[in-house]
Amino acid sequence: MKYTLNVNGKSHTVDVAPDTPLLWVLRDTLGLVGTKFGCGIGQCSACTVHLNGEPTRACMTRVSSVRNSKVVTIEGLAEESSHLHPLQQAWVDLDVAQCGYCQAGQIMTAAALLRDNPKPSDQEIDGAMADNLCRCGTYLRIREGIKRAAGLAAGKEATQ
């Protein structure tokens, strides 16, 4: 089946089975590999993208259900490709990642949080991020990264 998708502001027509998860359309068909496969059942949130601004698990989203929704992936998060989104910048400044595999999903979830709640409390951060698994255990730096991007006092010194 042919579907026309709006991904990161560009229109793409793809020819895939209707039950294909958006995750695999992004990764295999469009070559946008920043969105990660972790579990396939919406439990790890490594595949988080924005669908009309809402953080959504791409592994559980059939391509046939996307329709006219605007899809934003980690590749399209920054408003200008030459600049990093404040969260991306904070992640680099604080050296948040270890293996880094989950971090695109973490950032996509955090970006929606900060858009709706520019100065979240620790509890609000924990609540918003609870579905995103980080196997390496960088949760404390993720918290700090969100605060730094929000312009809140971040506990850690920046790295170089």
Add this chain to the structure above:
Amino acid sequence: MNTSTISQPVNRRDFLRLSALASGGLMIGFYINSSGEAQAAESTSGPGGSFAPNAFIRITPDSKITIVSKQPEIGQGIKTSLPMVIAEQLDVDWKDVTIEQADVHDRYGSQSAGGSTSTPNNYENFLRVGATARAVLVEAAAQTWGVPASECTTASGVVTHAKSKRSLKYGQLVAKAVTLPVPDASKVALKDPKDFKLIGRRISGVDNTNLVTGKSLFGIDVRVPNMVYAVFEKCPAFAGKAVSANLDQVKALPGVKDAFIIEGTTNLGGLKSGVAIVADSTWAAISARKQLKVTWDEGKVASTGWDSFAAQAKELSSKPGARVLRKDGDVDAAFKGAAKVVEAEYVYPFISHLSLEPMNCTAHWNNGALELWAPSQNPASGRAMISTVLNIPQEKINIHLTRSGGGFGRRLSADFMVEAAAIAQKVNAPVKLTWTREDDLRHDQMRPGGLHYLKGAVDAKGKLVAWKNNFFTFGNVGQGGQVQPGSGGALSGDEFPGRWVPNYLAEQTVFEANWPMGPWRAPGSCVFAFVVHSFIDELAHAAGRDPLEFRLEILGDKDEMPGTPPAAGAKGPPPAAYNVARMRGVLKAAAEKANWGKKKYPKGQGAGLAFHFSHRGYFAQVAEVTVSKEGQLKVDRVISVGDVGSQIVNPSGADNQVEGSVVDGLSVMMFQELSVERGRVVNANLDEYPMLRMPDAPAKIEVHWLKTANPVTGTGEPAFPPVAPAICNAIFAATGKRIRQFPASRTDLRWS
């Protein structure tokens, strides 16, 4: 800081160019052999007129500096920290350096990342790799100016002769440098550590910008022109055989290009029997797999399970173990004469590595040669296995090393590599094999579970006088037909507190399981520290002693405890000594930073401590917890003090490893368990294998380092072992509830 992604597949032409460049350079300075031999007379030139004094450094005439990182990057930060070591001695600014991930090649020496060895095995050599190149550049400048090299200095990639006020950038010296011999690396002068500008600075990971913008870095991201996609269904029961399958039906499904049975081997860590489905997309392969019906020969393993082994252990626990690991004094006599005797059963289950990037590998079989893109911790072992199992000469196997989405020991095994290679041999195109999360959980090389039956005693003064550990573990038949414990399932006779207690008995019984087991972050230590430091805590409380003071008394006044020499005729080097002084150092420091013994906690709050030595690192940790009356645990703070030698190469990365170890330690302790029944893992996916999420993470983790005059070593593993016992001991202090079984979520922590 510039980096290049591994990105698009290295095309054939690029690869040849890179090879030629590297082989045109000179391999010196690396793995300087014991005689200090170095190839001094060879050219240092690389094509394009670049200066390539060894396999790790390239400098072009326009001063572009590239440092090649040979070790697998699995999240431990090695792709940042080891190039920092070279850059320090080369005396260049970090912002001017580009880091390039090496493919797999003998020119780099070992490229295995396991056992926290990447740093200790390379640190000294890499200092010399950088210093040697610097020495040639200084010599080039000295000859250009006709001045003694000793009058020249370097900084920020520039050689300066202060007397004559002349300076040249490294790039400007390349033309001269390539004509000079490379000096003996073992004799070049090294920068004094007090002059280090880079080592010891917090440096952000070299891949970070690419990671947060979603660039291709990982094995699963590899895309090769005309690539096809594969899944591989293995027998749910470990190493069962595929007898037949509805291949014709599967081959007729949309997008499916082929489906076939791979016979496989009996190696639990190697090529298993199963059915491969090859399709034009990952989803087409996964979809088709849902229609796959296989008849399996599950074999005898299908009658094994955790419950029956655990019941056997319980039954045997009062009898002598199968093998005595260590016997000092007379434990039975000591128990009779003791003031207090404590007995306890400690149990931990099998667990998974659960690297978030599922196992995967891309392979291309073409004209008798195999090209692989592998997220591996030990690519050479994969190459060797592929060579043996598929009968391909090693020199015909070319491996590109990708970043790994987590390792934790999982990717030391090469099962996923040999599967991809076996599938590729039957496919006329490059093929990417992707495991699903279900495959990953069901076919892990598991961390073995274990059961410990402990008995300990203190005398009238509250001093530890006797310790008995009857340990039950799991293994498989190894070389010589003997049942060998799985990785991390073997207790050493020297395991603390063996050697420190006058009456000590450690026994081990290995159940033959025929289950796949493999190294898991700090193998052995990751569980033994929990058992040992929880039980020490039990004994301290039984004796009415302070847990810190009790431990310091056990450690004693000696600064070093020698390893027990191997029995006469036994193979292997004598074990390394345990540096008691270093352990006392971190233990006292952790206690001091936690204000141990001085701080008062209300009921429901408390502090616990533990220490452990493993993988060359000495670590002590204090945990502070709050347990609500309803039994909800919150870890308020973990203070970690580590001693990994004289330098912390990249404190940002090292701290991150400790922070991650604390979270990982708590996650394993609280939640993780593989249920093994009927010879298979029955947990299907993450919904049946819970792991720690942000709300349950410790509120605070404080990382401290003691720098001591010892070799510089790694941080990936040794911070992990003390975490769980420190937290469990804190829970006891807070509630009086002792956790003797993982996952701790099963222990009722309610109090009133």
